[in-house]
Amino acid sequence: ILNQLIPAKDQLKPAKDQLKPASHFDHKKFFDVVGLKALSAENVKLVFQALDVDASGFIEEEELKFVLKGFSADGRDLTDKETKAFLAAADKDGDGKIGIDEFEALVHE
Secondary structure, rough: OOHHHHHOOHHOOOOOOHHOOOOOHHHHHHHHHOOOOOOOOHHHHHHHHHHHHOOOOEEHHHHHHHHHHOOOOOOOOOOOOHHHHHHHOOOOOOEEEEEEEHHHHHHOO
C-alpha cells in the first residue's frame, strides 16, 4: 500500500537525510516531505492501516518506534524520546495509542 501512495525512493532521500541524526525527528516535516500531507484523508487512513502492523486498529508505542521502516527498509528506529514525543502529539484522547482518526488529524494539522 505504501509503495502505491508514497513517492519513489529517490524522492524519499531528502526525508531520510533529515532524519539521520537521532532525536531530531519532526513528524510534521516528515509528513510533508514524504507527501502524506498532500494525500486525501482516505489515503492517509490506508497508510495508517499499513503502519498498524498487528491490525489492532491502533498504532501502539512499539509500532510507532519502527514507523520510518514502513516508508523505507533502511529507515532508522525512532529513539524512545522521539517515539514518546510523536505519541504525545497524536494521542489526543490519552489512551496511550494512536487511533486512525488521530493519525489522520496529525498528518493534516
